[in-house]
Amino acid sequence: MRKLQYLSVIKKKAAETSKSKLEHLLCNATGEFDVVSANKSLTFYSQSGDLQHAREVFDTMPQRSIVTWNAMIAAYSNWNMISEAFQFITFMHSSNVQFNDVTFSTSLRVCGRALSSMSGKLIHVLVLKSGHLFFKLVGSALLYMYAKCCEIEDGKLMFNELHHRNEFLWSSMLLCYVECNLMAEAYYVFVKMPKRSVVDWTAMISGYAKSPNGYRNALKLFEMMRMDGEAVPNEFTLDCVLRVCCAMGHFSIGCAVHCFLVKSGYEHECSRSGALISFYCSCGSMHDAERLYEQMDKNQSLSASNELIGGHLKSGDIQKAESIFRNMPEKDAASYNIMIKGYAMVSRLSDSEMVFLDLPITTLSSLNTMISAYANSGEIGKALELFEAAKGEKDPITWNSMISGYVRNHEYENAIRLYSAMHRLSVCKTSSTYSSVIHACASLGTLKQGQLIHAHSEKTPYSSDVHVATALIDMYSKCGSFEDSREVFRCLTSPNVATWTAMINGYAHHGLGSDAISAFKLMLHSGIKPNAATLVAVLSACVHSGDTEMGVRLFRWMSQEYGISSSVEHVTRLVDLLGREGMVHEAEKVVRKMGIVADRILVASLMNAGRFPTEETTRMVRREMGFKKDPGFSWIC
Known part of the structure; x- marks a missing residue:
């Protein structure tokens, strides 16, 4: 109880006293400096988030133990002040303070959180020189660092060199594979574990x-x-x-x-x-x-x-x-972030900004959320301002938010430029990074750039990621290299509905309607249910192959078999299909029956399909169905 009272006195008086007076508070009853009490007060400050006073305690201490240094590194790490943690690790090393297993463990975890494999490998060298490799804290921290930095081969090599593997190291290796989403390798370790x-x-x-x-x-x-x-x-x-x-x-x-x-x-x-x-x-x-x-x-x-x-x-x-x-x-940061996203979803960006400004502490996750909110609302300039304000604190999510923001706002060149900067700075990429920037390449039709990014992804655990593969299939298809699309698809062990849809779209895009329909049947046979986008792709394939029977049957089954409501896109494809086969009245009946608000593309499909005998007939059909002519958009077929 006395110690707690003592610490509360320190906290209360630290705000109103100078460093010389703080020095007095860190002395015991006899007036001598007490390193144990000082360490406890430092830990107390750091746990409550008062790192300024924690640092003041550290700077005031005439003597410091290894516990003192470790407490400061842990404090910066726990409060996500990664650059300060790195500075302190460097300061400790340059002060010739001997690292112990706790120092190594904490420092390696800082490297992992910063996704800095270079710094992690330098500390690994110090570990080898010090002989601390066989401490379970250090071994697991090394595996954590390599997993976070996607340096899985180095982690595997280190694990294989450890002949005396305890349960802790087995668990760490398992978590290493899980962290990198290498579940086949993780399962192999899981089966081999003694307990x-x-x-x-x-x-x-x-x-x-x-x-x-x-x-x-x-x-x-x-x-x-x-x-x-x-x-x-x-x-x-x-x-x-x-x-x-x-x-x-x-x-x-x-x-x-x-x-x-x-x-x-x-x-x-x-x-x-x-x-x-x-x-x-x-x-x-x-x-x-x-x-x-x-x-x-x-x-x-x-x-x-x-x-x-x-x-x-x-x-x-x-x-x-x-x-x-x-x-x-x-409330925590997640509470604010959810509301920031929620307001942005319903186009209430000013409310998102108000919630962001109300944050007690602006965390990196909140900054990332606000960048996404601005980008989703079309305010890409404001998103860029926040991105640049993050400076050295950016994490992969910050970069991904900005890249996907550029893609969403059709600024594809900027997305590729930002990815190049990310690659140059050796920032760790994720599945989202690759899928977003590959989509940018697909939209621009830049095959060489897409191939280069594909090569980058091959060197990471995301080479077989289903989201990256889907983006690659789409990119190669749109860039005219459909054989590469097929190769990417063949290498996938478990394609999902989005991957199958991209492949079906690719076949349809290249006029291979029959192959697209065959792929659709294979997808159904594999037990994957189609979604609305899949059915749009299959209907497009039916248009290219002239398979009216399949197209009509699929359209009728949409709601009954798959629980998917018909959209304007589905009706447009069906109208196009029926029109090409000369079934104009059937196409007209479909549009009338659906009772949906026709968009410009659907109107064009019906008018092009119509081959109506006179202009007057075209006008009559347009009036009856409530279609309004846009200026400069002719109804003459």
Whole structure:
């Protein structure tokens, strides 16, 4: 109790005293400097986020132990002040202070968070010289650093050199592969592990849950875990499984997991974490989500509040989202970020700006969110201002937000230019980086630039990423190198609906309608359900191949078989198909029956298909269907 009172006195008086007086506060009752008390006060300041006073304590100390230095590095790292943490590591090394296993571990994790493999490798050299490699803290931190920096081969080499592998190192290697989304390699390590804890099972389930292609594997592994009995699922395991159920829309399985949570006594933890509320929101059961939320202690349900706000925003109820946000007793950066995104989604950018300005502390994640909000709203200039204001604090998400913003606003040259700067500065790229910039290349038709970026991606764990592959298939197809599209598709082990759609589009774009329809049938045979974009692509293929029967049948099946409502794009393709086959009246009936507001492309398709005998007939059809002629847009076919 006395120590706590002593520390509270330090905190209270530090704000109103000079460094000379602070020196006095760090002395014991006999007037001698006490390094232990000083370290505790430094830690106290850093944990409360008062790094200015923590640094003042450090600078005032006449003597410092290794604990003092480690506490300062950890403080900067924990509060995401990465550049300051690096400066302190350099300062410590230049002061000839001997690093211990905690110093190495913390420093390597700083390198990992900064995605700086060069700095990490320099510290790895110091580790080898010091003989600390076999400390479990250091070994796992090295694997963490290499995983974060996507230097998986170096991590694997280091792991293989360690002959005395304990459970901690096995788990670290497993997490290394999971972090890089190399689930086949992760599963190999998982099977070879002499003993698996609940953390290892959860890591594997979580890894599969990160990829749409891994959802089924995540559920299978969860079932294996329950049958095996080696480890009992905890709240984190069940949290992952619930999020998989969210993504797959498996309402019945999710409800069964909820029952398991109740029986296991984890319902409160998973409700508080927001997983249960996220599940019910994703499945459209807002009533159940609200009922759960009402049962919670609002002072202990920050994540749950954030999930419910997100659920209301997705369902279009911004008033309820605002109400929860305003009434939250406590908010974190995620709370503000969700509202910034939500306002931007409904074109209320000024409200997004107000929320951003209300942030107690502007975090990098909030900055990234605001950059995306500006870009999504077409304010690319303001997005660039924020991007440049980040200076040395940018992370890959900052770069990705700006690149995707340029692409969304059709500034493709700027997107490629920014990617080149990112590559030159050795900033770690992600799946989002490659897919966005490849899309820019596709839009510009710059095949050589696209091939260069493809070569860059081949050197990373994202070479087989389904999102990158989809972008590559689309790019090669649009740039006239369709054989390369086929090759990328052939190399994929688990293509998703977007990949199949890109491939079908490619066939249709190159006039290979029959091949496109064959690809569609293969997709159905593999158990993948089409989406609205897939059916647009297949209808386009039917137009190119003249397969009227297939096109009409598919159009009729859309709602019954696949639960997809017809859009203007679908009707336009069908009208084009019927018109080319001389079935003008059938095309006209389709448009009348749909009762949709026709856009310019649909009108053009019907008029071009019509081959109406006279101009008067064309005008009559136009008037009857409520089509209004645009200036300079002729109805004469």
